[in-house]
Amino acid sequence: NAGVTQTPKFRVLKTGQSMTLLCAQDMNHEYMYWYRQDPGMGLRLIHYSVGEGTTAKGEVPDGYNVSRLKKQNFLLGLESAAPSQTSVYFCASSPPAGRMHEQFFGPGTRLTVL
Amino acid sequence: DAKTTQPPSMDCAEGRAANLPCNHSTISGNEYVYWYRQIHSQGPQYIIHGLKNNETNEMASLIITEDRKSSTLILPHATLRDTAVYYCIVRPTYNNAGNMLTFGGGTRLMVKP
Numbered sequence: 001n002a003g004v005t006q007t008p009k010f011r012v013l014k015t016g017q018s019m020t021l022l023c024a025q026d027m028n029h030e031y032m033y034w035y036r037q038d039p040g041m042g043l044r045l046i047h048y049s050v051g052e053g054t055t056a057k058g059e060v061p062d063g064y065n066v067s068r069l070k071k072q073n074f075l076l077g078l079e080s081a082a083p084s085q086t087s088v089y090f091c092a093s094s095p096p097a098g099r100m101h102e103q104f105f106g107p108g109t110r111l112t113v114l
Numbered sequence: 115d116a117k118t119t120q121p122p123s124m125d126c127a128e129g130r131a132a133n134l135p136c137n138h139s140t141i142s143g144n145e146y147v148y149w150y151r152q153i154h155s156q157g158p159q160y161i162i163h164g165l166k167n168n169e170t171n172e173m174a175s176l177i178i179t180e181d182r183k184s185s186t187l188i189l190p191h192a193t194l195r196d197t198a199v200y201y202c203i204v205r206p207t208y209n210n211a212g213n214m215l216t217f218g219g220g221t222r223l224m225v226k227p
Binding site: 059 | 148155163216217219
C-alpha cells in the first residue's frame, strides 16, 4: 500500500493564480481531511469529507474549495491564490468512528504564493 | 474539544527515557487522549491513544492520571530518530466534525547523543 499520497510536492504560484492539490489514499478509508501548517504552528483543518460526494468546512475554510468525487481522492482547490495561503498542506485519511482512531497523513505539499 | 497544555520544548539523552507531559484539566468523560508526532518536514504520525487505562504499544507508553486531568507519553529508550514535535490531543471517539484533530503547539523533543 502506498498509503496517503499528495501531488505535487512543491509549487510556487503568483498571486491570483489557481491550482488544485490532489490527495489519494489506497486504504479504502471513508474520512479524508485537508490541513494547513504555517511555520512554527500546529496543523489547522481546512475542509474534510466523511464520504464520497460529501464535504464540510473545517476551522479555516476561506479561500479554498474541495471535492470528493471518488472515495480514494480528495481535491483541494485555490481559485485565486494569496500570499497568506503560503503554507504546507497535509492531507489525511481515517476509517470512520468506532473502527479505528488513527489518522494517516500524507507527506505534504509546500506551496509558496508570491 | 478540551484544550491541552504542553511544554514547548524538552531535551533527552539518547538511550534514556523521554517523558513528555500533557495537561488536559477540562477533559470530558467521553474524550480520548491521543498522541501524534511530527518529524521535521513530514506529516504527523499517530503514536498511541487512551481513555483512562495506561496503554503501551511498540512505540511508546501512555500513562493517564486517575482523574484524567493529565497524561505522560513515555518513549522508553529515546533515539536520535525520535527528535520531533509531539502533539497531545483530546477528542471524543466521534465528533460532529468528522473526527477532526485539533493540534496545539506541541512539545519539541530534542534527543541528544
